[in-house]
Amino acid sequence: MNRENLKNKLSLLALSMFRKDFFGIYHGSISAKTESNRFIINTKEAIFDSIDENLIELYFKKDYRWNQASIDANIHHSIYSQISDAKFICFSMPPFTTAYSLNHNMIIPKDYFGYKEIGSIQIVDPKQFEDWYDRAQSEISYYFQSQKTDIMVIRGYGVYTFNRDIHEMAKKIAILEKSCRLLLLDGSVKDSTSD
Template identity: 80%
Template sequence: MNKDHLKKKLSSLSLSMFRKDFFGIYHGSLSAKTESGRFLINTKEAVFDDLDENSLIELYFKKDYRWHQASIDADIHQNIYSKISDAKFICFSMPQFTTAYSLYHNVISPKDYFGHKVLGNIEIYDPKQFDDWYDRARSEIPYYFQTNKTNIMIIRGYGVYAYNRDVHEMAKKLAILEKSCRLLMLDTNNSIDLELN
């Protein structure tokens, strides 16, 4: 695939997701597999509402000096690409309603039509402790994807990892997930209000 075209796709998706508060200023990661053993990923200095030529770096699976400039999540992305052939695009985001909902629930069961039809029930993964999460995440995230036969992973208090063959399909699922969690939280708040009155 044309790398300039890929960079434009990633930049466009990044801006949309930043506007929806899925990414922070320096928080999140987005990548695309360019060919066997190589992928584009944001640098650690990337600002997600303005991804440009200097904000993306192409890495080989075999580590070299460029890895020092890449996102802290590069190891996780590389391991997903190397273990899951269907992964062409990967995203790590922290959508606020999904992340907040994950703090007090074990499963997301959407009550809205699109969430129910597109996503169904999604288990929330508990990383247990955060102290050594980045050491474990490199292997636990791809393992979760493979054993659960899913392409979306909600990690309690941390965020959401997703991959897909199609960047638009990945973005669509993340948007539906966030809207479903927002509706669930509004429904919960309304139930509490009704009980108090």
């Protein structure tokens, strides 16, 4: 697939996810593997509703371009270099999923699509945030490989996911967010009726 086509796909997905509040201003990351040793990722200055000009191609071997890349570039690099099925990677902070992760250890969808498409997901506790970025590169890749999954919910931080297909990746994040929204709404209804 040519780079312009990949950039267009990333740009369209980023805009859609920004509109859903999955990405914030300068917060989040999205990438696509272009060759066995290269990938396109957003820059540090990326604003996700107009990401076209804020995508940069990086080689696995670090050079000056890495200074412009997203803070998450090392994590994406680690996933691409260790997981051959990773063609697209996304880090987002969907508000309902992130909020649900604060007080729960598992996401067990009660809605049909959540149940059928994603099933239950363990919420990973990053422990202390002070050194999270030092550990994230190895811990996220290790989690994906050891749990044989393509989605990771990290308490109070957000969601990492990868896929061979960009649309499947986006669909999974959207279903997860809808399921967490329903779980939170269900919980608030139960809380208000128990008074």
